[in-house]
Amino acid sequence: MLKITPYLGSLVVIVSLGGLWYPILGYFMFLVMGTLFITSLFRGRWFCGNLCPRGSYFDYGIIKISKKRKIPKILSSMWVRVPAFTLMMALMMYRISVTFAAQNTFELIGTILVSMCLVTTIIGTMLGGYFNTRSWCNACPMGTMQRFIGGNKHQLQMDHESCVDCKLCEKVCPMELKVRDIGNNPDCIKCGRCVEKCPKDSLSF
Incomplete structure (x- = not known):
């Protein structure tokens, strides 16, 4: 944000x-x-x-x-x-x-x-x-x-290989989205909280 x-x-x-x-x-x-x-x-x-x-x-x-x-x-x-x-x-x-x-x-x-x-x-x-x-x-x-x-613009990207499935990203998502499956979720508001919370830097825009 x-x-x-x-x-x-x-x-x-x-x-x-x-x-x-x-x-x-x-x-x-x-x-x-x-x-x-x-x-x-x-x-x-x-x-x-x-x-x-x-x-x-x-x-x-x-x-x-x-x-x-x-x-x-x-x-x-x-x-x-x-x-x-x-x-x-x-x-x-x-x-x-x-x-x-x-x-x-x-x-x-x-x-x-x-x-x-x-x-x-x-x-x-x-x-x-x-x-x-x-x-x-x-x-x-x-x-x-x-x-x-x-809705298909500026999508969240995930490096699934580095993801450790800690689910911290989903806990901070204000829209309660399933971040790990977010591939092309048009309701992502791009606030960046999941990106900041990820301990493995697996998420990015």
Whole structure:
């Protein structure tokens, strides 16, 4: 992960709460969406593990209250993720389109973006608190979009000959992936924790 990663979580609080008084903060969401779209073309879900403010919020904030229960597999099911992505995008576009008939369109769009950030953050906080911290990331609509765009990019590599099967990599994976079989797992967020934890330097990107 990047050196700035631990500090990005504060942006979620600023946008979600500060945006209630200053709706213009909601436009930060467009910057996030644009950045994750561009990075996903080359590195898949790398944004999730390195630049995502909500991911940082989970890793360095919610982790303090998380019960760290196993993430339900249904959250990573496409039967949940695709409808969630479709519903979120459709709802956002509909709400934004309605505002064009109003005089204060700019402020209303900001309010819509803030409300989306706040609602998804509350859901993510509840999931991360009751289950493991990155539970929301398994079903995240934006993460799902990155998976479809560049899920086969920048994949984790493993030297199976040097691997001693200690499973330390799997214990630190925030997405609870089977790292040793990760070959082409499109939901790897490229946070690098498994690489840092491996005692034999068997993992690399």
